[in-house]
Amino acid sequence: MDDNAIIELFFERSENAIVELSAKYGLICIRTAENITFNKEDAQECVNDAYLGVWNAIPPARPKPLLSYVLRIVRNVSINRVQHNNALKRRSGYQECLDELEAELTSSETPETVYDAKLLSGYIEEFLDGLSRTDRLLFVRRYWYLDSFGELAAATGLRQGTVRTRLTRLRQRLKQHLFNQGVHV
Amino acid sequence: MTGKLILDAVGGISDRYIMEFVDVTQKKRINWKPAALAACLCLALTAVLLWSNGTRRGTTPTIAYEDVIWGENIEDMEASNYGDVKPGHICISEGLQNAFDRSNDARDVFAIRVIELTGASEEQVYEEFIKDLGVYEEYLSRGMIFATQEQVREILVSDRFAIVFELASKPSDTTPVGADYVFPSGCKIYGNLVDKLAEATDDELLPVVIRIRDNVDLATVEELAMERAGVSAEDLLFYENQTRILSDAENLVFQRDVVMPAYDRIRHERVTILGEYYQQLNEGFLVNTGLSDAQYESVSTLLPCILGIRLTKGQIYQLASDPQVSWMDYYEDSAAEDLGG
Incomplete structure (x- = not known):
């Protein structure tokens, strides 16, 4: 499914939007989050949080390209997670x-x-x-x-x-x- | 200054850097010693071959169908609504894009069906676009070119044509289809239909695609669409400049509130203008040729085209001498076949 179609699903508030987003960009999101957190479970949670962030942002946002927009959110959420973990002295x-x-x-x-x-x-x-x-x-x-x-x-x-x-x-x-x-x- | 501030600043760099390296394929390190030996061997071998066989320059390039990536299912080849592809632009279909995304090897060659939307004849498209692409092509016989992703990315098209690239399906047989036939009127009957006509009885109804000639000037349509949408060329230039000046966050808001609505209005007007024009043209054609009562699948509102009209041999030959008809082909409803229809 192309990015515009996925964005349309978000605009329709269809839960398939997350499914399609995950199907298309899930792997790269997970990989980016894992690079930052060094932890599979944390990475998965960060990506889920990022999807929620995307859900809340679209609409009104209509990002183009969609991928870099999602990755920015993944990166930010993951960095926040690491900063939280740093208090617990976990390496990342x-x-x-x-x-x-x-x-x-x-x-x-x-x-x-x-x-x-x-x-x-x-x-x-x-x-x-x-x-x-x-x-x-x-x-x-x-x-x-x-x-x-x-x-x-x-x-x-x-x-x-x-x-x-x-x-x-x-x-x-x-x-x-x-x-x-x-x-x- | 802290490292965190710098890392945050790196996080704020433009999308273009992020997208440039979003997918880095793993490269194998080259072991130069064997590579150099292999290169020497290749050179020696080439020299021997050239010496024994003479130069190979000038031979016709061929392509092995089994080494090419073809569309495998109906979604790969499904034609989307390509009504808003502008002249000078190439639209990659979703199926082809997905095939690109699935490919792990830059050397993969894709079978690509070329669709031209301004109504230019195939000969024009071939002469002015396909011929100089530098890729292996079977455009005039099968409507296809064969190219790698990188080659596709480098293809540019003039304002004369609006092009769609789709992932092509593998022909059911690899022997050439029957020869196309061009009538003195300029109407071409494609080989597939020529074959069917040869087998059909006189009163048999054959489903046919009729492409009608039109003289629509897309540049004028675009101007009219912009005028109706209340968007001027200066406005578009202004939008383009703004996207360079604004920050990412400001740009998102600007795109959402100003640019996208403007383009949506233009697209809506363009589709309306062309839809009205093609509907009138297609229906007028049916009336003028006395085919209003014929059974047909659909009359396109995106192209000067009538799909699946059922005609006898006599009617087909009569239409072939009509200068309004650009070409005809046998209509195969692949979607219906796939569903057992």
């Missing part, structure tokens, strides 16, 4: 990525500045536009989808060590790019 893919970025991109020497996340997103998009396709894949799949190094190695045909090295360089380049934009990290 989110925490791993956070540690990497903290180590590379943050500095205690600069005064704490409040940056607008939207503005930062724009700078990151500029940074992504300047990357090769493989580097962009590595960055987006690592820090948006929170894929593991093993998955990235499988997806790119690179060795895990190479993936790690390239990501380290990418974080350094991002730091430089943000610095050039006047964002002091």
Whole structure:
């Protein structure tokens, strides 16, 4: 079923909307949630919560593309779940990525500045536009989808060590790019 | 600044980056030593073959039907409402898209039925569109092309045509169908119907599809539809620019409240205008040709087309000399067959 038809089902308030959404995008939603939570049960619950979020958002929203809209909700719900779990000291893919970025991109020497996340997103998009396709894949799949190094190695045909090295360089380049934009990290 | 803020900011990047890598297929790492050896062997082998057989350039490419992905069930091939495909656009049917989604190998070749919606003749479509695609095709004999997903993505069409790509079903036999016959009027009778005509008795009624020529100018229809919908070309340009400027959240609201309703109004007007026009054309054709009393399945309101009209051989030959008729084919109601009808 195409996305428009699924959205129409949501507009009709038909429960088949969730069934069709799950049939079409369930696997990728689960995988994204698992990457973040490192836990199958949590991932399933996050995806269910995300479906509920989609149910509440459509209508009035008519997202296009539907998939990235659903994945954003899955990602947000999963990150919230991880933050809750962190209080219980459970390790997650989110925490791993956070540690990497903290180590590379943050500095205690600069005064704490409040940056607008939207503005930062724009700078990151500029940074992504300047990357090769493989580097962009590595960055987006690592820090948006929170894929593991093993998955990235499988997806790119690179060795895990190479993936790690390239990501380290990418974080350094991002730091430089943000610095050039006047964002002091 | 915290890592969390950066991770949040990454979370806010545009859909286009998310969609670009939504599906990353796993690549196998290449072991270069055997690969280099294999490449050398291939080169040597090719040289030997070229030396012994002469150049192979100029041979007609062929395709093995068993290596191609075909539509397997009725849903794969089901024609949807394609009335709003605009000239210059290609619509991928749901069945074909599903087949693309199911495919795990970029080298998979799909059998694709090409449907043209502006009413251009097959020869025009072939000369101005199909011929230069650079893919294997059997367009004039079977209406099909064979292409990989990547090839399909790269196909562009001029404003002259509005194209639908559907997943084609495998022909029941792999031998070529009977030859098409073109009458002096320009009307083509497809091989399938030619075969049926050869077997039919004089008073036997054959179900036929009649495609009528029309001179509808879709650009004018579009202008009229926009005028009736109260949307100008400047408005559309403005919408396009806004989508580049607005944030994702603002864009969603803008799309929902402004852009979608405008396009819905245009589509509604376009379908109404074309529907009225085709209905008048199709019904006028039936009256003018004295076929109003003939039994038929349906008169299309989306195309200048009459489906499943039951005619004798004499009536078919008479229509074939009518310059209003673009082509005729035998009407096979595959859905009815599937349901045991």
